[in-house]
Amino acid sequence: MKIKGLILVAFMGLTAAHCGDQGNNVTASNGSGSSALNHYTAKLDWQSPLAARTPVSAKLTFLASNGLPAQSVSNIKFNPWMPSMGHGTSTADQRITAVSGTSNEFLVTGIFFSMGGDWEIQLTATVDGTTDQAAIAVSVP
Numbered sequence: 447m448k449i450k451g452l453i454l455v456a457f458m459g460l461t462a463a464h465c466g467d468q469g470n471n472v473t474a475s476n477g478s479g480s481s482a483l484n485h486y487t488a489k490l491d492w493q494s495p496l497a498a499r500t501p502v503s504a505k506l507t508f509l510a511s512n513g514l515p516a517q518s519v520s521n522i523k524f525n526p527w528m529p530s531m532g533h534g535t536s537t538a539d540q541r542i543t544a545v546s547g548t549s550n551e552f553l554v555t556g557i558f559f560s561m562g563g564d565w566e567i568q569l570t571a572t573v574d575g576t577t578d579q580a581a582i583a584v585s586v587p
């Protein structure tokens with residue numbers, strides 16, 4: 447499932463230039479998504495301006511259905527997917543680490559969008575004992 451449609455990313459040219467295109471006023475598009483069973487809500491806070499072909503990081507926060515912080519979260523799968531084109535991207539450099547002192551916050555580093563456009567993060571996680579999926583829309587400039 448996770449590697450379905452995975453495309454191999456050409457690593458040439460990965461050190462993409464500073465485009466320096468400040469004129470766009472592009473800000474990180476933070477977002478959230480509810481799980482399919484409404485068992486949890488996942489919120490994404492991008493830690494830096496979103497960009498294609500450059501590793502980016504996000505804080506991922508899980509709330510229980512009552513809006514309170516989830517008490518336990520495990521088995522997180524974080525899969526960037528581009529619905530309009532039916533492909534994912536490399537997740538080889540992704541790392542998910544728990545934010546210490548919390549039960550429901552994680553830092554996801556090394557997220558690599560292989561191209562700009564409309565993506566979604568397809569999440570799977572076991573939250574307070576129940577495994578469920580959520581999707582969070584992401585617009586990558």
Ligand SMILES: [Cu+2]
Binds near residue numbers: 528
């Ligand atoms: Cu695409």
